[in-house]
Amino acid sequence: xxxxxxxxxxxxxxxxxxxxxxxxxxxxxxxxxxxxxxxxxxxxxxxxxxxxxxxxxxxxxxxxxxxxxxxxxxxxxxxxxxxxxxxxxxxxxxxxxxxxxxxxxxxxxxxxxxxxxxxxxxxxxxxxxxxxxxxxxxxxxxxxxxxxxxxxxxxxxxxxxxxxxxxxxxxxxxxxxxxxxxxxxxxxxxxxxxxxxxxxxxxxxxxxxxxxxxxxxxxxxxxxxxxxxxxxxxxxxxxxxxxxxxxxxxxxxxxxxxxxxxxxxxxxxxxxxxxxxxxxxxxxxxxxxxxxxxxxxxx
Ligand code: UTP
Numbered sequence: 001x002x003x004x005x006x007x008x009x010x011x012x013x014x015x016x017x018x019x020x021x022x023x024x025x026x027x028x029x030x031x032x033x034x035x036x037x038x039x040x041x042x043x044x045x046x047x048x049x050x051x052x053x054x055x056x057x058x059x060x061x062x063x064x065x066x067x068x069x070x071x072x073x074x075x076x077x078x079x080x081x082x083x084x085x086x087x088x089x090x091x092x093x094x095x096x097x098x099x100x101x102x103x104x105x106x107x108x109x110x111x112x113x114x115x116x117x118x119x120x121x122x123x124x125x126x127x128x129x130x131x132x133x134x135x136x137x138x139x140x141x142x143x144x145x146x147x148x149x150x151x152x153x154x155x156x157x158x159x160x161x162x163x164x165x166x167x168x169x170x171x172x173x174x175x176x177x178x179x180x181x182x183x184x185x186x187x188x189x190x191x192x193x194x195x196x197x198x199x200x201x202x203x204x205x206x207x208x209x210x211x212x213x214x215x216x217x218x219x220x221x222x223x224x225x226x227x228x229x230x231x232x233x234x235x236x237x238x239x240x241x242x243x244x245x246x247x248x249x250x251x252x253x254x255x256x257x258x259x260x261x262x263x264x265x266x267x268x269x270x271x272x273x274x275x276x277x278x279x280x281x282x283x284x285x286x287x288x289x290x291x292x293x294x295x296x297x298x299x
Contacts, residue, residue: 004149004150005050005051005127005146005149005150006050006051006052006053007051007052007053007055007123007127007129008046008049008051008053008054008128008131009119009123009129010029010043010046010054010055010057010130010131010132010133011057011112011115011132012057012061012065012133013057013059013061013105013106014028014109014112014115015109018257018258018259019031019257019258019262026064027060027061027064028061028133028134028256028257029065029133030061030065031256031262032266033254033262034266034269035082035083038133038134038136038256039068041136041140042133043069043095044140045137045141045142045143046129046131046142047095047096047099048140048142048143049140049143049146050143051129052098053100053102054102055102055123055128056101056103056104057104057105057106057115057116057119058103058104058105058106059105059106059107059109062103065103066101066103069095071091072090075090075091077091078090078091084273104118104121105118106118110223110228110229111224111228111229111231112132112228112229112231113218113221113228113231114218114229116214116218117215117229120218120219123212123215124212125212126212127149127209127211127212128209129142129145129208129210130208130231131206131207132206132207133206133256134206134255134256135205135206135253135255136253136254136265137206137207137249137252138252138253138254138268141207141247141251144247145158145159145207145208148183148209148245148247149209152243152245153243154211154242154243154245155210155213155214155238155239155241155242155243156210156211156214156235156242156244156245157208157209157244157245157246157247158186158207158208158209158235158246158247159204159248159249160174160180160204160205160247160249161202161203161205161248161249161253162202162203163203164201165195165198165201167203168194168198168201169192169194171192171204171205172189172190172191172230172231172235173190173191173193173200173201173203173204174187174188174189174199174200174203174204174246175189175199176246180200180246180248182247182248183245183246183248184245184246185243185245186244187239188236189204189232189236189239190236191224191225191230191233192225192226202248204235204246205249205253207249208235213238213241214234214235214238217234217237217238218234221233221234221237252268254268254269
């Protein structure tokens, strides 16, 4: 079956201040995890969900992304070693030939909601996905979201996961009016609530599918939390006009927008599938043993 969602918006125009100084010249989405930049994981997930139009909302990140996904004639005839030791054509295209890449400037970093709204002409009247590359999902969940969007005839589907209550002020948090199921209709949503004001501990994470009507709602959304135009506020308005569902993500999410999360992702993915004799696994054990025996293990 051909799904209704063939477009995905990648908002990649944030300043990435939590990852400074790494992000002075290298956009956050281009930071590597094991053998590829964060944005490549996100693109692979979108392509697996049936997306064929990749719309990047960029600022300084544009040229690096275009260079990464564009042709690499200088690598013709060279061989690259894949993560599993396989031999790859270094000049191969990183996306299938039918996939199109579109770059749209945000102009000013006025918030995630504003970044998505900047893609309105490229999106047109079609439903679309939004993918935040700094949330690295293992396994990718966009295919499930797209399927739920299609089967439920939804106005929107957003991925959520349970977070510790003390962390609610970092997320959009949903109220599903009771115990959450695999897919639960959203009654309301609030951006960055303090723990004592949070309607639940179900936090929105960086994968969404929306009806195109959210673009008009975004256009009418005033600045909200932090003075930014918040996607969360437009999701609230969308949920008031049609069914928007929270889809529980049960895999592992790596928040690569902060140093600890990015380092953890790197180690977790490097260890995935490694055998005990793998040199990296052995070195890591040695490093940890040394660290435990040193001042690093202090209180
Ligand atoms: P973040 O909240 O992580 O902000 O954005 P940031 O600017 O990237 O990082 P910090 O907080 O300064 O460290 C979440 C997503 O929204 C995009 C970011 O690129 C990221 O994918 N975004 C955010 C934009 O594209 N434009 C904006 O104005 C804000």
